[in-house]
Amino acid sequence: MDYRTEIAVRIAVATGLDAETTNGLIEVPPQKELGDYAFPCFALSKTLRKAPAFIASELAADPGLGASWIEKVESVGPYLNFFLDRGHVASTVLTAILESGIHYGDGDEGKGKTVIVEFSSPNIAKPFHVGHAFTTVLGNSLSRIYSKLGYRVVRMNHLGDYGTQFGKLITAYRLWGDEQALRSAPIKELLRIYVKFHEAEKDDPSLGITARENFRRLEEGCPDERALWEKFRDMSLKEFSAVYEKMGVSFDNYNGESFYGDRIPEVVKLLNEKGILTESEGAQVVMLDEYGLPPCIIIKSDGTTIYASRDLAAAMYRYDTYGFYKNIYVVGLPQALHFKQVFAVLEKAGLPYAGDCVHVGFGLVKFKNMKFSTREGNIVVLDELLDESISKTREIIKSNALIRDTGMSDEGIEEVALKVGIGAVIYTYLRAGRERDIVFSWEEMLDFEGDSAPYLIYTYARTRSILRKASERGITDIEISKTDFLLLTSDDETGVVKLLAEIPDAVSRAAATNEPFMVARLAAQIARAFNRFYNNSAILSGTDIALRNARLALCEATCAGILICTDLLGIEVVEQM
RNA sequence: GUUUCCGUAGCUCAGUUGGAUAGAGCGACCGCCUCCUAAGCGGUAGGCCAGCGGUUCAAAUCCGCUCGGGAACACCA
Structure with a gap:
């Protein structure tokens, strides 16, 4: 009720x-x-x-x-x-959670509606750095949140697989490319020649001309250039897939910028029919003065396309294909103006879904005292961060295993290290409002205490541990009908119960604002409240059987609650750590 | 210069459509493992919510100005 x-x-x-x-x-x-x-x-x-x-x-x-x-x-x-009445509340809330399990908080507001989430979208041939991780983690979480509310979610990876940089890469590869190196570590090799290209171009401007020529040939579909491009794309994608798999992220399609390239003529045709395409300084643009926005360039003065035209083509394609209820772009805040322009063009063209397109922006990932440039090659690759986090986790588990004599196998330790280590990184992206900048420091990223994923997972694991012990002692009859929830009236117990009751509301608010941190925050509150209860109360060791069972039920419900939240964030839990 | 976002504890952040004594985590200091996992728990210290004015019975929240910081601003994405 x-x-x-x-x-x-x-x-x-x-x-x-x-x-x-x-x-x-x-x-x-x-x-x-x-x-x-x-x-x-x-x-x-x-x-x-x-x-x-x-x-x-x-x-x-x-x-x-x-x-x-x-x-x-x-x-x-x-x-x-x-x-x-505390007992009444406990009874209502816990019955609901224990009956629904992980489906507690499922909604039906999205029934029959499709939401498109465009996220991750890394550039081919460039390293997957900690900035890409933001959109990846955020988009993944939003996808899960919308799914929980009953929406059909289409996860799209809008790959950066098009543009003039491919002319540079083809040129560079022909000059300095190492087939062997490309095979063993594709992105590393592509980055090496990309950096080298920019260095060499300073002394030899003709390289730039060659690069532009190669890009033109690629666009026209010349087989040699096309084959190289495909090679770069395939090999990069293979490397990205490994990271996605590691992080538990998947996509419904990888239609990148190139996919929408040949749909641009339709866009131009439509804008012409609507009479809103005008020429300005040699380029084809849509004027947006009435929106207080600068003109949106559709065709550059040299006749080639630009990202705005590709985004317009993508939006139209997506509506025609999916009839979306919402079309979400999980792209960094610096591109806010670009999306305002694109959405304004859609509106000016009279397309009814213009208002259903939303830019979900997020802050910058910065470093303390560090420049951040792909060209110069000094970036932090996500894989490095994950590995660092995983190995730190491994150390902690190993030392705990000695102290507690947990008897975990090496495989078990490795699995836990992976889940907890990766979860820790995911959580740092989702713990605050998405528009906040993240000032990167290893210290903070690898802080496993307090407001962190390891804290959540730890709480889950120690609770599972109690339930495991209970079942070892033959306590398996904590059925809802036999449990006297009315006994759960202490401050600590009520504290947990009331927070668990907030889950459904937190999920819908997270969706309404596209802010997964609302779920993350609640998860942390639940864990903290539970740990307080855990510390102050005898659960399994209590002598009152009815109270013991009621408290075990509270443990069960807490596990479900934490699991629901971590699942929505894209973080995996473990049974023991 | 124009537009836009931001300024809350030493640090990182919350603070619902204005409402009761502004809250967490980290760090600091003091405690808690003969007891279910101490990656835990309790306590203390720490705030003119950048500043000034306005609206209101009531402002961290809404409006204006000032100061300070970030970002974007037509042929890159």
């Missing part, structure tokens, strides 16, 4: 307001000593012409506000505070 709505209805009856209004006014008090829900009476003071505090005390005495599940109603100043 929904306590808030029930309370809103009762207040509505008592005050003469409609239930929707009262529901909107109800808030959660800042301190738990002030109850579970509060109704501020300021809004009533004008119509009733009484002081808010007086109204509150009058309402507190109204018997119509009572219910079996309400422990008491109190007025404190202008607020009317509701205290729920």
